[in-house]
Amino acid sequence: MPGSTTERPKGxxxxxxxxxxxxxxxxxxxxxxxxxxxxxxxxxxxxxLTIAAKFGVDTFTAGDASAQIPSxxxxxxxxxxxxxxxxxxxxxxxxxxxxxxxxxxxxLELPRAEVGQGLTTAFAMLVAEELDLPLEMVEVTLxxxxxxxxxxxxTGGSNSVRSMYGPVRAAAAxxxxxxxxxxxxxxxxxxxxxxxxxxxxxxxxxxxxxxxxLTALAxxxxxxxxxxxxxxxxxxxxxxxPTRRKDARAIVTGKQVYTLDLDIPGATxxxxxRPPTVLGTVESVLNExxxxxxxxxxxxxxxxxxxxxxxxxxxxxxxxxxxxxVEWGGGSIDGRNDEDIKQELxxxxxxxxxxPLLGGLExxxxxxxxxxxxxxxxxxxxxxxxxxxxxxxxxxxxIVAQETISLELGIPHDNIKLHxxxxxxxxxxxxxxxxxxxxxxxSKATGRVVKLMWSRIDDMRHGRMRVRTHHNIRATFAAGNxxxxxxxxxxxxxxxxxxxxxxxxxxxAQLPGGNxxxxxxxxxxxxxxxxxxxATTQLILETPTKMNTAAxxxxxxxNTRGAEEIMVDEIAASLGKDPFEFRMExxxxxxxxxxxxxxxxxGNWGRSMPAGHAQGIAFHEEYRSCTACLVELDAxxxxxxxxxxxxxxxxxxxPINPMGLKAQLLGGLTDAISTTLTAGLxxxxxxPLEGSxxxxxxxxxxxxxxxxxxxxxxxxxxxxxxxxELGVSAPVGAIANAYARATGTxxxxxxxxxxxxxxxxxx
Amino acid sequence: MxxxxxxxxxEAVTVDAPxxxxxxxxxxxxxxxxxxxxxxxxxxxxxxxxxxxxxxxxPCVTPIADVEGSEITTIEGLADGDTLHPVQExxxxxxxxxxxxxxPGQIMAAVALLNRTSNPTDEEIDAIENVCRCGTYFRIxxxxxxxxxxx
Numbered sequence: 001m002p003g004s005t006t007e008r009p010k011g012x013x014x015x016x017x018x019x020x021x022x023x024x025x026x027x028x029x030x031x032x033x034x035x036x037x038x039x040x041x042x043x044x045x046x047x048x049l050t051i052a053a054k055f056g057v058d059t060f061t062a063g064d065a066s067a068q069i070p071s072x073x074x075x076x077x078x079x080x081x082x083x084x085x086x087x088x089x090x091x092x093x094x095x096x097x098x099x100x101x102x103x104x105x106x107x108l109e110l111p112r113a114e115v116g117q118g119l120t121t122a123f124a125m126l127v128a129e130e131l132d133l134p135l136e137m138v139e140v141t142l143x144x145x146x147x148x149x150x151x152x153x154x155t156g157g158s159n160s161v162r163s164m165y166g167p168v169r170a171a172a173a174x175x176x177x178x179x180x181x182x183x184x185x186x187x188x189x190x191x192x193x194x195x196x197x198x199x200x201x202x203x204x205x206x207x208x209x210x211x212x213x214l215t216a217l218a219x220x221x222x223x224x225x226x227x228x229x230x231x232x233x234x235x236x237x238x239x240x241x242p243t244r245r246k247d248a249r250a251i252v253t254g255k256q257v258y259t260l261d262l263d264i265p266g267a268t269x270x271x272x273x274r275p276p277t278v279l280g281t282v283e284s285v286l287n288e289x290x291x292x293x294x295x296x297x298x299x300x301x302x303x304x305x306x307x308x309x310x311x312x313x314x315x316x317x318x319x320x321x322x323x324x325x326v327e328w329g330g331g332s333i334d335g336r337n338d339e340d341i342k343q344e345l346x347x348x349x350x351x352x353x354x355x356p357l358l359g360g361l362e363x364x365x366x367x368x369x370x371x372x373x374x375x376x377x378x379x380x381x382x383x384x385x386x387x388x389x390x391x392x393x394x395x396x397x398x399i400v401a402q403e404t405i406s407l408e409l410g411i412p413h414d415n416i417k418l419h420x421x422x423x424x425x426x427x428x429x430x431x432x433x434x435x436x437x438x439x440x441x442x443s444k445a446t447g448r449v450v451k452l453m454w455s456r457i458d459d460m461r462h463g464r465m466r467v468r469t470h471h472n473i474r475a476t477f478a479a480g481n482x483x484x485x486x487x488x489x490x491x492x493x494x495x496x497x498x499x500x501x502x503x504x505x506x507x508x509a510q511l512p513g514g515n516x517x518x519x520x521x522x523x524x525x526x527x528x529x530x531x532x533x534x535a536t537t538q539l540i541l542e543t544p545t546k547m548n549t550a551a552x553x554x555x556x557x558x559n560t561r562g563a564e565e566i567m568v569d570e571i572a573a574s575l576g577k578d579p580f581e582f583r584m585e586x587x588x589x590x591x592x593x594x595x596x597x598x599x600x601x602x603g604n605w606g607r608s609m610p611a612g613h614a615q616g617i618a619f620h621e622e623y624r625s626c627t628a629c630l631v632e633l634d635a636x637x638x639x640x641x642x643x644x645x646x647x648x649x650x651x652x653x654x655p656i657n658p659m660g661l662k663a664q665l666l667g668g669l670t671d672a673i674s675t676t677l678t679a680g681l682x683x684x685x686x687x688p689l690e691g692s693x694x695x696x697x698x699x700x701x702x703x704x705x706x707x708x709x710x711x712x713x714x715x716x717x718x719x720x721x722x723x724x725e726l727g728v729s730a731p732v733g734a735i736a737n738a739y740a741r742a743t744g745t746x747x748x749x750x751x752x753x754x755x756x757x758x759x760x761x762x763x
Numbered sequence: 764m765x766x767x768x769x770x771x772x773x774e775a776v777t778v779d780a781p782x783x784x785x786x787x788x789x790x791x792x793x794x795x796x797x798x799x800x801x802x803x804x805x806x807x808x809x810x811x812x813x814x815x816x817x818x819x820x821x822p823c824v825t826p827i828a829d830v831e832g833s834e835i836t837t838i839e840g841l842a843d844g845d846t847l848h849p850v851q852e853x854x855x856x857x858x859x860x861x862x863x864x865x866x867p868g869q870i871m872a873a874v875a876l877l878n879r880t881s882n883p884t885d886e887e888i889d890a891i892e893n894v895c896r897c898g899t900y901f902r903i904x905x906x907x908x909x910x911x912x913x914x
Contacts (some may be wrong), residue, residue, distance in 0.1 A: 036870075047855075050911055058845075109770070116860075116861035116862025116863065116864075116897050117861070118861070125913065152788060163814070243858060244855065244856075244858045245858055247813050247845075247860075247863065248854070248855050248859075248860050248863075250863075250865035251853065251860040251866050252838075252847070252851040252854045252855060252860065252866060252870060253839065253841075253842055253847070253851065254797070254799075254837065254838035254839045254865075255839075255869045258800075260791075260797070260801070260865065261797035263795065269788075269792055293779055296781070312792070313780075313784060313788040313790070313792040314788050314791075314792060314795065314801070315785050315787075315788035315792075316781075316783045316784070316788075318804065358906045373893075373896055374862070374864075374896055375800070375802050375808065375810055375862065375864040375865050375894065376800070376802075376862070376864045377801070377802075377894045393834065423862065424800070424862045424863070424864025424865075425862040425864060425896045425897055426862075427896075449786040452883075453801065454801065455804065456804060456805075456808070479783055492766075511863075558809050593905075624766025659858050661859055663858065663899070663902070666898060666899065666902065667861060667897050667898040667899065670897075670898020670900060671897075671898060691803075691805050692803050692805060692808070693803060693894045694803075694805070696809040698894060699898065700891075700892055700893075700894060700900075701888060701889050701890075701891050701892070701893075701900045701903065701904065702889035702892075704900040704901060705901065706901075706904065707887050708901040712817075738778075749840060757832075
């Protein structure tokens, strides 16, 4: 009822202040236990109302200022990676800051990265909901690196909404309660006569006060006036409704500012000439003076990763980079290629334990290296001075980035200001700060403000990639039942040296054996078997091949679960069962069957298809969310297949923004189309051959379906599940299964269509 | 150093630059027009797609000498003040953007298509080669169709 001052709105907007419930001021902490949880909120000094909130489990108290390094988790205690990350962030999450400005706007400083996943919109919705404030009055900014946050400034593991859902709502609820208490003081009103609506406090007697007029008083209210209890999800009116991205207008008008769009005084376009093999080194520059004499060239410097060229424009920097003659030292995989890495993985794969009995299948699968290939290449702006530095870049682990830069440059980390920029995609790439640290080295070496951009060719060849994987799956069955399911995975090392986002676990991951511990932990906490298949084991082993790698959207799941979904179809066929019916019989949970039956029903599973066309179906669960996908695929030309239709359903427990969740599932579908059918990297003589999108065949419009239906099911929990990575794995299985059915083949190597159909760029 | 004069988004500009400097860097590094993005530099990702005398072009491979006397429109010049172009409106309606980095180019490619044909077929939409690494293609397709209905 906008504009009304006499009627109370329904549901969520009806709030009252109960004097017995309190928050805290300036470190004097009071709290209200609610069930097993307690809510703590602090007022931070300032002329406007600024809240810092904590939403901890009751084992944590206000005294828990120092965080502990989480031990490798025990599966009995913790169920998935998201829980580990939430737990790791617990001791510091009270440092989430929310300000109510004197214009009555709410500004949340989010210690996470926005890389296209829609976090800033989802969190703005949560703040607007709790404050009863119009969404357009909420602003979400990305926090600079804040080392005091320890483990709580890592954007990964589909964990941001899961981990920040509580603290952000607690901060907003505390702010709202203080605004109510301020109005109560101002009017001498009874608490039960006050409520909030559309950015105002409303009194039953028709008086109103905008938040803007209350913010100073609210900040000064004594603590015993305040209740800070977030709404129950049943009261939500905005959260759970499809909401468009807050930054969409800036994007469609070209005003969204990415790192290289910043206008930093003196920032000089810079590119780096890189070695001919992965992790190669610079021996000497042979023609520096010639290149210095080229038009527009400003400076040249050797840094650990290559030779930097600074110029008036990027076009000239690129010309200079290309003209350099450099003597290079060796890299980490010189002379090696795909085939020998594949054989190394095959040899390293652990054996299955259960002997084949009456019936069984044993199959091997391989998935190629895949570039993250975000459209914005690695980039950063760095201004390094004698004893300080200021750096701008898209970063998902800014704290460990800051600490690493501090160590490498010998600058105290307190003197390094690291600004987290909204980035042009990540898919795991921006867990690393490769651009930031390289720009810092160049800035230090040249004494200039450096605006560093990687070329696309370099980004694809020397940027990070998803590791190649080899899979051996053995299933045994008898009398129509699956008795055992064993899955063994081998991969080259995936770099986990970002740790949990700060330096201590980062160093832990770099110690001997430390990275494999991370790998095993992440694998165990992310890869789960959703079917009742008897004795089930899933194990991973790494080989020590060192390359530029990083977790890629879904980490091990797209390949591991994708291969399993292919096996599910083949086991069903062996048992003479329909793939959909077989899954319905063996899925462990009703919520799993719900998403699967949704896509089967909407997608008309089993309908007859023309020759060369087929349907495929698959399921995936991770991070407390689950999804199913049905595709139709046209493989009339088996070398040029196209997914023509997709039906996808997702269940997130508590969906925050269904429109954003659908976007993530659509992105996952496109990733699956690409990596299953055409997109991968060939390694030859120590370097990926692919150097641009003309060679790395990520899907284009012509490769994607003209008919897509996506459903977000209501869910049945009061907490949200993970969203960013969920959407890849089920379509991988569905597309492979459709291709198998359409062509009568058994796909085992991915991407399925993977020729070197191009002339590689010079090294 | 030679200088080149042309108009960008209705404004006359003159740039001192070597003749072979790609127009993308004249726009971004010399004129501060940052809507067109670098994604590949070799005209395969199409992130920099803008208009040259009303036709889609890719400034990353167009030497500055080639735009002398021409009229360039970038994403910044598409709207009429605060009034968005129908394609931009459709992009908002369909909530197309994820990371957003390719979207200025996608929008300029869509506008060029709709300038050529008022009711594009799926095959014509398929012919747009702009890469969207977030994989928003289906929403792009829907937005183009909606814009066609509204134009």
